[in-house]
Amino acid sequence: MDKEISNFKICSCTVIHEDVVTRVRETLINENHALSLADFFKVFGDSTRIKIINALFSSEMCVCDIAALLGMTQSAISHQLRTLKQARLINSKKDGKVVYYSLDDEHIKEIFNKGLTHIKE
């Protein structure tokens, strides 16, 4: 509602530092990139997926192994692996009935470890 009144009242408050806002706006990430990036980090935002990612640091594994390791159902793990794969965090390779999952790249490990450093400090 306030938005319609003037350019100087966008929300309930006045823009205090117009020069700063103008300058920052030029370097601001665009909407699509912000959404993609949020979606990417969202994948790390669940403890089950964190454990799966961490487990795959040590070895590639099949769905049953991961389910057993984490004490969860095959279905729950399968759903999460799908999420991880869609975000290109993991790869899969099929061998008969069994599907082996592994980390996509070292990149993921770096992000994981930087997060770990932050929470431990």
Added chain:
Amino acid sequence: MDKEISNFKICSCTVIHEDVVTRVRETLINENHALSLADFFKVFGDSTRIKIINALFSSEMCVCDIAALLGMTQSAISHQLRTLKQARLINSKKDGKVVYYSLDDEHIKEIFNKGLTHIKE
């Protein structure tokens, strides 16, 4: 239900690689760390917070400035800043009525940029 039957049937499927599971279990992240880490990344998992973090790369800003910059209400921004602060991603400093928010450390920038690299590849 299957869990009660035997150690070899934890979910609906049999553990295929018992040696792998046993070995990986030893290096597995513990429950509390997994939860903390997930909570930490969860904070990056929203496009509004992504934009706020990105904006603070350029300059510290007050709540009104950020609200104006992103075209959102002061209340919505204030709620998100609280989330960011609780996760220790940002700091605040008060100057009269105005509260200035800034990034906590360069660390956050690194994680952000690594994520950006991933989605752009």
Added chain:
DNA sequence: AGAACATATGAACATACATTCACATGTTCA
């Protein structure tokens, strides 16, 4: 003190999402 204003916050609401359940798919092996 009282008006103006920047910020914080609690409740409500709508939406997103993790897990479960039931079942489908696809492969192996007898």
Added chain:
DNA sequence: TGAACATGTGAATGTATGTTCATATGTTCT
């Protein structure tokens, strides 16, 4: 071919969460 089994998946459900709205708090200035 049919039984056994690893995996995938859609619907349902409970819970988490982002935004809005109304209002509270705290500071400045007259």
